[in-house]
Amino acid sequence: MLSGIGNFASHFFVTGDPMIYGADASILLVSLGILFVLTRYRKWGWLWQDWLTTVDHKKIGIMYLIAALLMFFRGGVDALLMRTQLAVPNNHFLTAEHYDQIFTTHGTIMILFMAMPLIFALFNIVVPLQIGARDVAFPYLNAVSFWLFFFGAMLFNLSFVIGGSPDAGWVSYPPLSELHFDPGPGENYYLLALQISGIGSIATGINFIATILKMRAPGMKLMQMPLFTWSALSASIVIIFAFPALTIALALLMLDRIVGTHFFTILHGGDPMMFVNLFWVWGHPEVYIVVLPSFGAISEVVATFSRKRIFGYTSMVASLLLISVISYFVWAHHFFTMGAGADVNTFFAIASMMVAIPTGVKVFNWLFTMYRGRIRLELPMYWALALIVGFLMGGATGVMLAIAPADYQYHNSYFLIAHFHQTLIGGVVFGLFAGMYYWWPKMFGFKLNHRLGVWAFWLFNIGFYVCFMPQYALGFMGMQRRMYTYPAGMGWTDLNFISTIGAYLMGLGFLFIVAQIVYSIKFGERDLTGDPWDARTLEWSLPSPAPHYNFAVLPQVTARDMWWELKQQGRTGDLRPTSEDLKPIHMPKNSGRPFIMGVSFFVAGFGFVFNWYPIAVIGLLAVVVTLITRSFEYGDEYHVPVEEIQHTEAALGRLS
Amino acid sequence: MALDHKSQPAASHGHHSPRLYIIGYISSIVLTAIAFGLALSHTMHFGPLLVVLMILAGLQIIVQLFFFMHVTESDGPPYHSIALVLGLFFTFAVAIMSVWIMSFGSQVS
Amino acid sequence: MAIAAHDANLHGAIAGKPIEYQDPHQAVKILGFWLFLATDMLLFGCLFATYLVLRTHTDGGPTASQLFDVPGFAAETIILLTSSFTGGLATLSMRNGNKKGVMAWIIVTILLGLAFVGLEVNEFITYASHGATMQRSAFLSSFFTLVGTHGSHVTLGIIWMFSILMQVKKRGITPETARKIFIVNLYWHFLDVVWVFIFTIVYLSGVVM
Numbered sequence: 001m002l003s004g005i006g007n008f009a010s011h012f013f014v015t016g017d018p019m020i021y022g023a024d025a026s027i028l029l030v031s032l033g034i035l036f037v038l039t040r041y042r043k044w045g046w047l048w049q050d051w052l053t054t055v056d057h058k059k060i061g062i063m064y065l066i067a068a069l070l071m072f073f074r075g076g077v078d079a080l081l082m083r084t085q086l087a088v089p090n091n092h093f094l095t096a097e098h099y100d101q102i103f104t105t106h107g108t109i110m111i112l113f114m115a116m117p118l119i120f121a122l123f124n125i126v127v128p129l130q131i132g133a134r135d136v137a138f139p140y141l142n143a144v145s146f147w148l149f150f151f152g153a154m155l156f157n158l159s160f161v162i163g164g165s166p167d168a169g170w171v172s173y174p175p176l177s178e179l180h181f182d183p184g185p186g187e188n189y190y191l192l193a194l195q196i197s198g199i200g201s202i203a204t205g206i207n208f209i210a211t212i213l214k215m216r217a218p219g220m221k222l223m224q225m226p227l228f229t230w231s232a233l234s235a236s237i238v239i240i241f242a243f244p245a246l247t248i249a250l251a252l253l254m255l256d257r258i259v260g261t262h263f264f265t266i267l268h269g270g271d272p273m274m275f276v277n278l279f280w281v282w283g284h285p286e287v288y289i290v291v292l293p294s295f296g297a298i299s300e301v302v303a304t305f306s307r308k309r310i311f312g313y314t315s316m317v318a319s320l321l322l323i324s325v326i327s328y329f330v331w332a333h334h335f336f337t338m339g340a341g342a343d344v345n346t347f348f349a350i351a352s353m354m355v356a357i358p359t360g361v362k363v364f365n366w367l368f369t370m371y372r373g374r375i376r377l378e379l380p381m382y383w384a385l386a387l388i389v390g391f392l393m394g395g396a397t398g399v400m401l402a403i404a405p406a407d408y409q410y411h412n413s414y415f416l417i418a419h420f421h422q423t424l425i426g427g428v429v430f431g432l433f434a435g436m437y438y439w440w441p442k443m444f445g446f447k448l449n450h451r452l453g454v455w456a457f458w459l460f461n462i463g464f465y466v467c468f469m470p471q472y473a474l475g476f477m478g479m480q481r482r483m484y485t486y487p488a489g490m491g492w493t494d495l496n497f498i499s500t501i502g503a504y505l506m507g508l509g510f511l512f513i514v515a516q517i518v519y520s521i522k523f524g525e526r527d528l529t530g531d532p533w534d535a536r537t538l539e540w541s542l543p544s545p546a547p548h549y550n551f552a553v554l555p556q557v558t559a560r561d562m563w564w565e566l567k568q569q570g571r572t573g574d575l576r577p578t579s580e581d582l583k584p585i586h587m588p589k590n591s592g593r594p595f596i597m598g599v600s601f602f603v604a605g606f607g608f609v610f611n612w613y614p615i616a617v618i619g620l621l622a623v624v625v626t627l628i629t630r631s632f633e634y635g636d637e638y639h640v641p642v643e644e645i646q647h648t649e650a651a652l653g654r655l656s
Numbered sequence: 657m658a659l660d661h662k663s664q665p666a667a668s669h670g671h672h673s674p675r676l677y678i679i680g681y682i683s684s685i686v687l688t689a690i691a692f693g694l695a696l697s698h699t700m701h702f703g704p705l706l707v708v709l710m711i712l713a714g715l716q717i718i719v720q721l722f723f724f725m726h727v728t729e730s731d732g733p734p735y736h737s738i739a740l741v742l743g744l745f746f747t748f749a750v751a752i753m754s755v756w757i758m759s760f761g762s763q764v765s
Numbered sequence: 766m767a768i769a770a771h772d773a774n775l776h777g778a779i780a781g782k783p784i785e786y787q788d789p790h791q792a793v794k795i796l797g798f799w800l801f802l803a804t805d806m807l808l809f810g811c812l813f814a815t816y817l818v819l820r821t822h823t824d825g826g827p828t829a830s831q832l833f834d835v836p837g838f839a840a841e842t843i844i845l846l847t848s849s850f851t852g853g854l855a856t857l858s859m860r861n862g863n864k865k866g867v868m869a870w871i872i873v874t875i876l877l878g879l880a881f882v883g884l885e886v887n888e889f890i891t892y893a894s895h896g897a898t899m900q901r902s903a904f905l906s907s908f909f910t911l912v913g914t915h916g917s918h919v920t921l922g923i924i925w926m927f928s929i930l931m932q933v934k935k936r937g938i939t940p941e942t943a944r945k946i947f948i949v950n951l952y953w954h955f956l957d958v959v960w961v962f963i964f965t966i967v968y969l970s971g972v973v974m
Binding site for chain 3: 137206209210241247249252255261265269277631
């Protein structure tokens, strides 16, 4: 009996590696610590009422941001472990299996559980405020999206200590990821976690399209929307058309593994390349999903800190929309070497290169906006400038990779690794960091410390080039991606060592960001005006942080950069409510159901991971129950009474 | 609750006739019958037949959209129509281009 | 839920519109549902793509022309087309403020939907009893998954319609229930369109090929 339990436990829990035991212990300690603090300070009610059941887009955005930063830490540790393993030849710091798991979780987490929540954080916090709305179109669905993302991410991270992590790469190509070659539960974790959070992403895409199209403040025309909102719209369009392909690719692979179908097997007529095809139908648009909001944030930052309206607004909008459409016709460039023939490769090569045109338009527009502007070097502007340089490098090497014949040389080499890290870090992370610094005061009511931020910026940026520039060369020298170790005498040793130093510099930069946040919570400069950057768009007309109903009276919009126009004309008072203007505000009620739905999906997913179908069925039934009770729910909205609004606005000193 | 809608259902609009629905139903049945007839009578080669069948299926989309789904109605600009057109465009693009890309299998093996 | 006109940060409510559009909070949900249909379309697009790529990969097992039974899928087609019509009549009754008509047509639609699902389950069982299971070949995997996904959408639609039937019975035709009737029928018509492509691309082409 006891030995039976012991045997089960040694398979169920990941054992054998001291690092994992360390992680187990620290997870346990941190969890106990959180439980203790919540109980000791009687915070359970606060947690449930203010956060877990909230449908307020600003709070959901903050939860996305916290989750994204935590996942950035986890993915970053993975990266450092990999770079440590590769620092010197013939290294056995990690075992080969462990290395496989780490590069798989690094990629998956960084794309799906770090970049996606970071863009959703900014969507949620910024878009309704920018367009003068009181919430998103479907606040309840928004909470559902968050909890599906959250529990998807939890399920994925659970694999680290229970059952074992996925190890077939973040793209998880069959036949390697088929049951026959990869029997452990790790691959199931990957499939189910991505499936659950993917449903949430589709819902977010629908939500923000409807919000942006239908919830704008009175008078705001489409061509008067701030560029970040435009970027959110374009990214959401890509989301709703690209994510179904991921859903299908994952579902079919899941069927192969659980039911025994033959979509992607070698036997019985299956075609593994069809998975690759479906995966990239989603996978390539996905990188535009994360990069477009970054472009949008940069457009806001560059205009604000150059004190000029953005150069070429119309061409900016056109290029965003053009990128979102072209992004859909480039996917086969991820498998040029499959040998689909010259016609296919030519089409996708040309389409891929064409993306550089609208992207180039954006870069020039940012430069022209800065030209003769009165530039202030605040933290968001640092990161914006870094993005222009970093993304230029990544973009240019991308055009090199798009040349199909040459790609036969670069394919899956470290050249590719360097390219997509320079676009995804230089293009996405830098832009989203710029956005995070820019909107931080709006979220929390204080600025992040400048000096620590500058340290973080330089460490991260220098580290970024030190880490990835050598990898271009390594790629040309024949080093392939996913190599566990390499012999001495290949001529790769020095460059790999330098690259590892760069990775650690970036890690140090991240620690400075953490230090900066912790320091600024206590000592950061408070934002009492609501407009700390002298900015241009409507969110800055509100106090920081904004009251839960956002706008006491909805603004009338007559111009682009409405807040800036009002400031120029000395009419900022126009947006302040008077007592007579106030009317009851219609708001959605909080609901615990989205959280319960997330838990139910988690239970179902966990059941499927271990093929414990009774548990899976219980989880799915619970999902159905939450759906049906929602369908029968009427009256999920209420009115905020005038007295409460008066009280809140008076306390903020805004009532005239 | 400033307005109580329960008290005024159907107050502001008159009687709608089922004429459009009947036309839609008949057209969908006729289109289906043509498709079945052409396919099962073996009078056409496979390639042209497939083209005709796809055109008939496309007409069925139009029937459902215009006669049943009230696609012309919306609150404000017809954003949903743009979404549908884009969706159809991407759907066909994915299906057709996947077949094109994956047709390499028949050349290789 | 009723809202006051001054509170409408959505495009204002205008009288004279169909009941489901009168309240902007309901109208935006209709747009949201159209967007959902657009993504669901892509979902089916990917399944069609998979089927088209794998349909000749029969691995020496049953082929489409050996398997498909014309009277069977013809009956399924007629039933689903008719249910789309009756679902439309439910929308029409809703717009005419005829609660009994709505309920009657929803019940007819549910029954036709059940008949369709019943025929399809029967079809699948027949195939499986002849050894044509999902596990037999890539062609059959993709066939069962494509048609089965449509079938499970229809099943979900039946449950959904039933829940709306209960709500209409209890609450009558309000802007909120009207919106629900309207979108469940949008869903139903959409599934009809998907079926048109299934009988065209899967069944008819399969029989001819």
